[in-house]
Amino acid sequence: MTREANSYEYLASLIAQAQTGDRNAFEEAYRLTAQAQFFTLSAKTNADAASDLLQEVYLIAWKNIAKIRPRSFVGYLNAVTRNVCLRYYERTNRPRETAMATESLEAAERPEKREGEHEHVADPAIVTNTRDEHRRLARALREELDDREREVVLMRFYQDMRIDDIAENLEISTSTVKRIVNRALDKLRAKLGMLPLAAFPELLRQTVESPLADGAAPKPLPQRRRPLDRTVRAVAAISVVGVLGCVGFAAAAHAAAHEPQVIEEAPVPAAESIEAEADRQAPAADITAPELLEMRSEQGFSLLSFADESGVADVQLTDSDGSIWRAEAVDEVDGRPDAALYRFSVPSGTYAVTATDLAGNIATGEIVVDLPPDAPGPYNPTA
Numbered sequence: 001m002t003r004e005a006n007s008y009e010y011l012a013s014l015i016a017q018a019q020t021g022d023r024n025a026f027e028e029a030y031r032l033t034a035q036a037q038f039f040t041l042s043a044k045t046n047a048d049a050a051s052d053l054l055q056e057v058y059l060i061a062w063k064n065i066a067k068i069r070p071r072s073f074v075g076y077l078n079a080v081t082r083n084v085c086l087r088y089y090e091r092t093n094r095p096r097e098t099a100m101a102t103e104s105l106e107a108a109e110r111p112e113k114r115e116g117e118h119e120h121v122a123d124p125a126i127v128t129n130t131r132d133e134h135r136r137l138a139r140a141l142r143e144e145l146d147d148r149e150r151e152v153v154l155m156r157f158y159q160d161m162r163i164d165d166i167a168e169n170l171e172i173s174t175s176t177v178k179r180i181v182n183r184a185l186d187k188l189r190a191k192l193g194m195l196p197l198a199a200f201p202e203l204l205r206q207t208v209e210s211p212l213a214d215g216a217a218p219k220p221l222p223q224r225r226r227p228l229d230r231t232v233r234a235v236a237a238i239s240v241v242g243v244l245g246c247v248g249f250a251a252a253a254h255a256a257a258h259e260p261q262v263i264e265e266a267p268v269p270a271a272e273s274i275e276a277e278a279d280r281q282a283p284a285a286d287i288t289a290p291e292l293l294e295m296r297s298e299q300g301f302s303l304l305s306f307a308d309e310s311g312v313a314d315v316q317l318t319d320s321d322g323s324i325w326r327a328e329a330v331d332e333v334d335g336r337p338d339a340a341l342y343r344f345s346v347p348s349g350t351y352a353v354t355a356t357d358l359a360g361n362i363a364t365g366e367i368v369v370d371l372p373p374d375a376p377g378p379y380n381p382t383a
Contacts, residue, residue, distance in 0.1 A: 007160075008071070008161055008165045011029060011032055011033070011073060012070040012071045012073065013070070014029040015029055015065070015068060015070035016070045018065050019065055019068075026062055026065065029073065030058055030215060030216075031216060031217040032217055033073070033074060033077060033159075034054060034058070034213050034216040035208060035216040035217070035218070036158055036159055037054060037057055037078075038050055038054050038213035039154070039207075039209075040078075040150065040151070040154070041053045041057075041084075041085065043138070043141065043150075044085045044142075045088055047211065049088065050213075051213065053081075053084050053085070053088060054213055057077060057080050057081050057084050060080050061076065061077060061080060071165075072168060072171075073169075074159065074161070074169050075169030075170050075171070076169075078151045078169075078170075133203060134203070134207045134210060136191075136192055137188075137192065137203060137204065138210075140192055141188075141207070144187045144188065144190075144191050145184050145187060145188075148170075148180060149180055149183060149184040149187070150184075152166060152170075152177060152181055153184050153185075153204070154208065156181055156322045157200060157201045157204050157322070158201070158204050158205060158208050158219065163177050163178060163181075163322055163323060177322075178321040178322070178323065179321075181321045182320060182321045185321075198353070198364045198365055198366050205218075205219050287359070287361065288308070288309060288361060289361040289363035290306045290307065290312050290355040290356070290357050290361070290363045291306065291307045291308065291363075292304065292305070292306055292353075292363070293305040293307055293336075293339060295367065297369075297371060300345065301328075301343050301344065302343075302346055302367075302369050302371075303341055303342070303344075304341070304342045304344070304367075305339055305340070305341050305342075306339065306340060306342065306355050307333070307336055307338050307339035307340075308338060308339075308355075308357040308358075309338060309359075310358040310359040310361075311338070312340055312356070312357050314354075314355070314356045315327055315342045315354070315355045315356075316353075316354055317344055317346060317351040317352065318352040319346070319349055319350070320349065320350060325346050325351070326344075327343055327344055328343050328345055330343075331343070347371070348369050348370050348371045349368075350366060350369075351366065351367050351368075352364065352366055353367055
């Protein structure tokens with residue numbers, strides 16, 4: 001399944017085709033959307049009941065397909081799922097918000113090997129910690145978030161929907177969506193501790209897809225994705241954030257007056273195993289993700305320099321409410337034909353960074369921007 005096939009516009013086109021009687025289009029829409037509904041049903045009932053209830057949700061959707069606005073299909077499914085759960089509670093005399101069954105939580109600790117993934121011998125401590133993270137996140141999503149918060153988190157970070165698309169589906173304002181995202185993430189941080197933005201979507205994917213519903217398509221695995229850099233040169237104070245390849249930077253005022261610092265990030269065994277396997281499968285051309293050369297602040301802007309063998313295709317920042325910020329200008333780096341400077345006008349805060357080169361290699365990480373109080377205000381981000 002390609003990124004295009006997983007896009008919001010593609011899903012809307014499938015629903016439009018289904019409204020003409022095209023059952024194949026509806027089946028494809030099921031593949032792309034069923035897992036999020038299955039996770040919600042499992043969290044509110046139990047894994048056995050969730051399979052039957054999932055079929056009920058989509059039978060209702062198919063019966064009413066002509067009445068559904070194609071661009072609001074996910075919001076419609078969320079509403080039907082809530083109603084199906086309510087009827088389930090009434091039929092079984094169960095209390096609302098029934099706890100996830102023990103077998104569902106145990107299943108989250110036994111993620112199945114997916115096509116395209118390769119077995120490797122990992123440190124037992126890392127395996128145990130990963131399973132515990134899945135279990136804790138599943139429990140937090142169920143117990144700490146209300147229905148709307150859980151829906152928005154899944155739509156934004158699992159289904160990759162933009163802020164304005166979520167607002168359209170739920171018939172609320174974009175500012176309300178952002179408030180819900182921030183409130184939900186604050187609750188998860190309070191329960192789980194550190195929640196790195198760059199690592200959260202992957203942890204959520206693994207949690208939501210354990211187990212995978214019958215006929216549902218898993219979220220595509222990222223291709224040749226790597227931590228942002230193992231060696232970072234930044235004219236600023238530098239700190240390591242988390243243990244999943246996230247590197248933090250503090251862009252302080254007057255930072256350009258200081259000497260560059262070089263900090264080696266501690267390797268992560270599990271991530272290295274995945275990277276090594278990716279290297280063996282990648283084409284012989286460019287298999288190296290973009291390298292972050294430098295970050296600094298200048299006249300209220302955050303400047304990031306990247307270098308890459310094949311050329312950098314895109315660099316973006318994502319803030320804590322899910323808004324995406326793109327570079328306002330791209331300049332060449334003197335003496336480095338393979339490098340470019342990306343300029344962002346963003347407020348102080350923590351951002352997930354994603355840099356993609358023309359060969360499809362991806363580098364991810366986190367930065368912390370700390371601008372002086374008198375810095376110019378940011379432009380509006382692209383949600």
